[in-house]
Amino acid sequence: MAANALAQSNTQPIKDKLIANSDKAVEIGAFGIPWFECTNSSGETECFWGVDRMAQVAAFLGLETTADQGFRAMM
Template sequence: MKQGLAANTDHAVERGAFGIPTMFTGPKGGATEMFFGKERLSQVEEELAKG
């Protein structure tokens, strides 16, 4: 479990995450949009609705 957490943390940092909550939208392996902070949840919802 600790190895998985460390791997996920490393991956998030590589993608530019700097705190929590950080959310990424977009196709897996494709271009993504990064959102930071709970006040951005409405923007995440809009992005996800685009499909």
């Protein structure tokens, strides 16, 4: 599986997708990794930077986080 992923990483469609994603990241103002561009059920879009923002991402998306122990641990 890893060998297949590595082999595909050198194909032109994958390179084109990486360039397109990088261009979009610059366009929306991304300045670090991880960077999340989220759209909620109301159609509002907001960007978040950093894994420590997962609680804010969940709240913005209206996700239920109290029932899942793994999700709560990530907060």
